[in-house]
Structures are given as C-alpha cells and as structure tokens.
Amino acid sequence: MDKRRFLDQILPVIAKKIEEHAKDLNIIGHFEPYDFPDHVLQSVQDKPYYSCLASFVDLFDIESVLEIGTCTGASALVMSKYAKKILTCDITDQFFHDTSIFETNKIESFISPNPEACLELDFPSFDMIFVDVDHGGHWEKLIHEKIIDTGFSGLVFYDDISLSQGMCDFWEGIMQEKLKTNWHYTSFGIVKYL
Numbered sequence: 001m002d003k004r005r006f007l008d009q010i011l012p013v014i015a016k017k018i019e020e021h022a023k024d025l026n027i028i029g030h031f032e033p034y035d036f037p038d039h040v041l042q043s044v045q046d047k048p049y050y051s052c053l054a055s056f057v058d059l060f061d062i063e064s065v066l067e068i069g070t071c072t073g074a075s076a077l078v079m080s081k082y083a084k085k086i087l088t089c090d091i092t093d094q095f096f097h098d099t100s101i102f103e104t105n106k107i108e109s110f111i112s113p114n115p116e117a118c119l120e121l122d123f124p125s126f127d128m129i130f131v132d133v134d135h136g137g138h139w140e141k142l143i144h145e146k147i148i149d150t151g152f153s154g155l156v157f158y159d160d161i162s163l164s165q166g167m168c169d170f171w172e173g174i175m176q177e178k179l180k181t182n183w184h185y186t187s188f189g190i191v192k193y194l
Helices: 011-022 038-046 048-059 074-080 099-103 115-120 138-150 165-173
Strands: 064-068 085-090 107-111 128-131 154-159 178-181 188-193
Touching: 011 048, 011 178, 011 188, 038 074, 048 074, 048 128, 048 154, 064 074, 074 085, 074 099, 074 107, 099 107, 115 138, 128 138, 138 154, 138 165, 138 188
Parallel strands: 064 085, 064 128, 085 107, 128 154
Antiparallel strands: 154 188, 178 188
C-alpha cells in the first residue's frame, strides 16, 4: 500500500476521513500502563486533535513520525498506538510525566538544549511531522522553511495556530495547501507539502 496515497486528495477530504475514523478509536486505553496525571488524560479525551493524529496514522498506514515539541509525551504516545516509529524532540524533559513511554522501542526521545538541533534532522525520512513548539510563530516558521528546503513530501500538523499573533502571522504566510481545523480550541492546522 502506498503510504503517500493521501497526497492526491484535497485537505478537506482528508480531514473528514480522519474525523470520521477518529470516532471509532479508543486512544485513552493506550495510556493505562503509564503514569499520566488526570489533567493530561482529561486533555487527551477533550481535545480532538489527539484522536485525529492517531486516526491519520492508522488510516493512512503512517510508519514513522517526527514530533517537534514533546511536552508531556501524550501526543507521541497516542500516535505510537499505530505508528512503527516516533522520534520526538524537544529542548527539555521538564514536562515528561512518565518516561517509560520511551522504553517501548517505538518512541525515541531526542532532547537538546539547542532548539536549532531539530532543524538538522532528516525530515524526508519521516512519513508525517507534528509541530507543537513554543507557539510564537518564529520556530514554526523556521521549521516550515526547513521542511520545504529538505523536500519533505507529506502532511505536517501544526498545533495552536490561532494562539498568538505570531502564530496567526505564521499561518497566513504559508503558501502551500493548508486547512485550519477546529480540532483544538486554539485551532489546529494541516499543511500539505509536495
């Protein structure tokens, strides 16, 4: 099966398929072996983007995911239910609640005190990218430019695209096919890179 078969579809069609498929997923059960606080588990249940990320990975047979911005590790854990490999990178591990999620051989953590280090990763070697960094627009713009420069082909998901003026400006500046969804109360964006 061609993992990139979704690229010939327009983003509203892809998003609708993801949303429909997400309704049938039980992602919260994937957290049972781990020690996540109640507020994180509640967030996973309340914010549709968690189930939609997992849905995309499952529906389109995504094998490898690059997550830039780990925070608690909940997004990586959700996607790992269906992906074969997740590389999640961040500049700190201060928000990790249960580091045993990185012992599964599916999720690898890359932590560097230098934010530029994530720009040196081999973006085209991944099937999808999820960007959830500082939400100021600066790092998102640098990552977006690097994605283009490396020739990555696939979908990139951006969290919190309406959170700040910097994020709104960043989103407005994207010229690729893009879709703003309501998967998060501060909006969640999908961009198609070809």
